[in-house]
Amino acid sequence: MTDVQKPDVQKPDVQKLSYIAAQAADARLNVELETEGMTLNIGPQHPATHGTLRIIVRLDGEQVIWAEPGAGYMHRGYEKLTEVRTFPQVTALVNRIDWLGSFANEVPFILAAEKLMAIEAPPRAQWIRTILFELSRIANVSLFLGDLGVQLGAITPVFMAFRDREYVLNLIESATGGRFHPNFDRIGGLKEDLPAGWIIETKQVMKKLRNFCDEIENLLFGNEIFQSRLRGIGVIPAEVAKQYGLSGANLRASGVDWDLRRDQSLPLAYDKVDFKVWTHPDGDSFARCWIRLQETREATKIVDQLLDGIPSGSVMAKVPRIIKVPEGEAWVSTENPLGEMGYYVVSKGDLGPFRVKIRSASFNNISIVPWVLRGVYVPDVISILASLYFILGDIDR
Amino acid sequence: MMPFAILGADLPYWTQSLLRVLGGAVAVLLPAGTIVYLFLFKMMSFMQSRLGPMEAGPYGSMQLFAEVGKWLQKEDISPTRADKRVFRLAPLVVLMSTFLLVAVVPFGPDAYFTDFDAGVFYMLAVSSISTLGILMAGWSSANKYSLLGGLRAAGQLIAYELPMVLSVIGVVIQAGTMNLQQIVVKQNSDSIFGWNGLGFPYILTQGVGFLIFMIAVQAELTQTPFDMPIAESELVSGYMTEYSGFRFLIFFIAEFATAGVFALIASVLFLGGWGVPFAWFDWAPVGGGEIDNWMNVGGPLIMFTKMMVLTGIIMWVRFSYPRFREDQLQRFAWKVLIPVSLINIMITAILKVAF
Numbered sequence: 001m002t003d004v005q006k007p008d009v010q011k012p013d014v015q016k017l018s019y020i021a022a023q024a025a026d027a028r029l030n031v032e033l034e035t036e037g038m039t040l041n042i043g044p045q046h047p048a049t050h051g052t053l054r055i056i057v058r059l060d061g062e063q064v065i066w067a068e069p070g071a072g073y074m075h076r077g078y079e080k081l082t083e084v085r086t087f088p089q090v091t092a093l094v095n096r097i098d099w100l101g102s103f104a105n106e107v108p109f110i111l112a113a114e115k116l117m118a119i120e121a122p123p124r125a126q127w128i129r130t131i132l133f134e135l136s137r138i139a140n141v142s143l144f145l146g147d148l149g150v151q152l153g154a155i156t157p158v159f160m161a162f163r164d165r166e167y168v169l170n171l172i173e174s175a176t177g178g179r180f181h182p183n184f185d186r187i188g189g190l191k192e193d194l195p196a197g198w199i200i201e202t203k204q205v206m207k208k209l210r211n212f213c214d215e216i217e218n219l220l221f222g223n224e225i226f227q228s229r230l231r232g233i234g235v236i237p238a239e240v241a242k243q244y245g246l247s248g249a250n251l252r253a254s255g256v257d258w259d260l261r262r263d264q265s266l267p268l269a270y271d272k273v274d275f276k277v278w279t280h281p282d283g284d285s286f287a288r289c290w291i292r293l294q295e296t297r298e299a300t301k302i303v304d305q306l307l308d309g310i311p312s313g314s315v316m317a318k319v320p321r322i323i324k325v326p327e328g329e330a331w332v333s334t335e336n337p338l339g340e341m342g343y344y345v346v347s348k349g350d351l352g353p354f355r356v357k358i359r360s361a362s363f364n365n366i367s368i369v370p371w372v373l374r375g376v377y378v379p380d381v382i383s384i385l386a387s388l389y390f391i392l393g394d395i396d397r
Numbered sequence: 398m399m400p401f402a403i404l405g406a407d408l409p410y411w412t413q414s415l416l417r418v419l420g421g422a423v424a425v426l427l428p429a430g431t432i433v434y435l436f437l438f439k440m441m442s443f444m445q446s447r448l449g450p451m452e453a454g455p456y457g458s459m460q461l462f463a464e465v466g467k468w469l470q471k472e473d474i475s476p477t478r479a480d481k482r483v484f485r486l487a488p489l490v491v492l493m494s495t496f497l498l499v500a501v502v503p504f505g506p507d508a509y510f511t512d513f514d515a516g517v518f519y520m521l522a523v524s525s526i527s528t529l530g531i532l533m534a535g536w537s538s539a540n541k542y543s544l545l546g547g548l549r550a551a552g553q554l555i556a557y558e559l560p561m562v563l564s565v566i567g568v569v570i571q572a573g574t575m576n577l578q579q580i581v582v583k584q585n586s587d588s589i590f591g592w593n594g595l596g597f598p599y600i601l602t603q604g605v606g607f608l609i610f611m612i613a614v615q616a617e618l619t620q621t622p623f624d625m626p627i628a629e630s631e632l633v634s635g636y637m638t639e640y641s642g643f644r645f646l647i648f649f650i651a652e653f654a655t656a657g658v659f660a661l662i663a664s665v666l667f668l669g670g671w672g673v674p675f676a677w678f679d680w681a682p683v684g685g686g687e688i689d690n691w692m693n694v695g696g697p698l699i700m701f702t703k704m705m706v707l708t709g710i711i712m713w714v715r716f717s718y719p720r721f722r723e724d725q726l727q728r729f730a731w732k733v734l735i736p737v738s739l740i741n742i743m744i745t746a747i748l749k750v751a752f
Contacts, residue, residue: 040541047630062545062723151630153621153720159445219717225622226719378545379722382631 248339546635
């Protein structure tokens, strides 16, 4: 795919669609034949919630008239746990928040700690961080692209996704030693340098991943059934998306041009590469999925560019053996695979943080569920949830 | 007619009946097992870049026996609040529909279970019995997901019954008979403008009908893209949610056996059934003799081959497509398939009168 590809807009009349959805939800259906509604518990044990999210929906026939997400079945108390850990130990915890893109969880926390300590990682470490960040984005979103098929009944794409994600996980493993939970980021740099031959291998894998994206685009996105299931469904206008605090691909799919990789200057290598931030004016489920597909492609290009220009040198700055973070407060957020992920770190000058507030993307992203599910049918509940794309660990922390 | 003349003897009625029952069981269960192994286990796995079962038997070919053994050992659970009698009966009703369907399929000049003139009519009638079983299962399970699945199934199967009937009418008009055996004979003894090297399989003139029939079959089988009633990502498993052990096995067998039987019927109606073009052997339409005997052996094999090809297509679609939404598939049936099949009937009737 080339860069000239434009978002294929179908119906930008978003306001009208959301008006219809609201009308359908508010109207008393079956006025003459007074029927009884049905309350359906989707979850906590349900194949569509990939985890333990519970969504309580009130149904009239198959139409949803009221929906409420119930989070917290997987709450692990990471914010509290950080208070009894030292700074370097926290990365092992936050790895488990978004478990599909683990490395991306470590970066904002480490950056916040570095900000408090007023040190900066050497350039090579910054570049490798950015590469691994994008690799975890690819690992995360490629699984989404496969899982999307399963939610809509196509069982083949998910195996392709698992097959090609494996290459990325192997790369992450060979670089960091951990497939899912690398725990590789250190205050002041990285644990180790890249292994020999890693760069060439990564370039080959990126080619494979681009092929995978084309494959998924042909198999799913070009499919009429797929389009008819997602187009015009679950429309979130830009204003509503902003009000509910959506971030990441969900926000960009509503036409808001907002990407923290580009919009803020962190000690990461994003300003050294040339990449496009995709937006889509529709704001429907299809737009959200399409944006993620394009972002996976874009991420492979970012990795390619970074690999070409990776500087030499040390991967670790000079930091004391025992890390004590000076007193202060810092907020750092990055554009994670699921959306904006931020850490508000308060330090009292001890070995560990005094308090850490984690802003994870999925928690905000599913807060729109009651709004967006009104008036849709049960099959659309599943496709909308799939397109919003949440990871349970990212909701419950 | 002399059923089972292949055995070279006139058998007493009870022996014939017994043989028919055994033959029916073989004709339903053997293809079902083959389909499950070949397509569900292996083709699907190869499509998804994996090997599928490899441990039980050579290349995992005994896997199905292992699975059946597992299911047989499981406890027969029925929910506390279920309507127990209906709950237990439902899978049997679904399987019964399959057995009744295979009864009219001819496998050779004399190799058939029954041969009666309203064959097509009977086939369409009994195929909808499975709807009843699915509704029973959905309603009696006392589960909201099952109920939704059962109701979806009822709506869908009734909607797709109609295009199926209408697509078959074209064949009936062209053949001038509802007897499936006669339809096979007609297809193989007719000629295309005097050239009889290929017989005259009705797919040539009823291509649209064949397409609609296969789509309707896909929907009747509740296979993807029409698997809303099962929809495992939404309704857990639809009307089958509460079933376990042997009763689930029966649903499972019925699903694949029905796929095979519908493929048999499609090959009878559109692809020339058990026959090879009779002109190849200078053979007058069915009337005894040596060739008849040979065809009694070869016919089932030809049918089996055609069935496997058609089932392969059904499964191929199943493993690669996402599913329709309920309202979309209803719209597809009523606004596309039914008008097209009505036009098909009209054109067929006009051409029938013209030629």
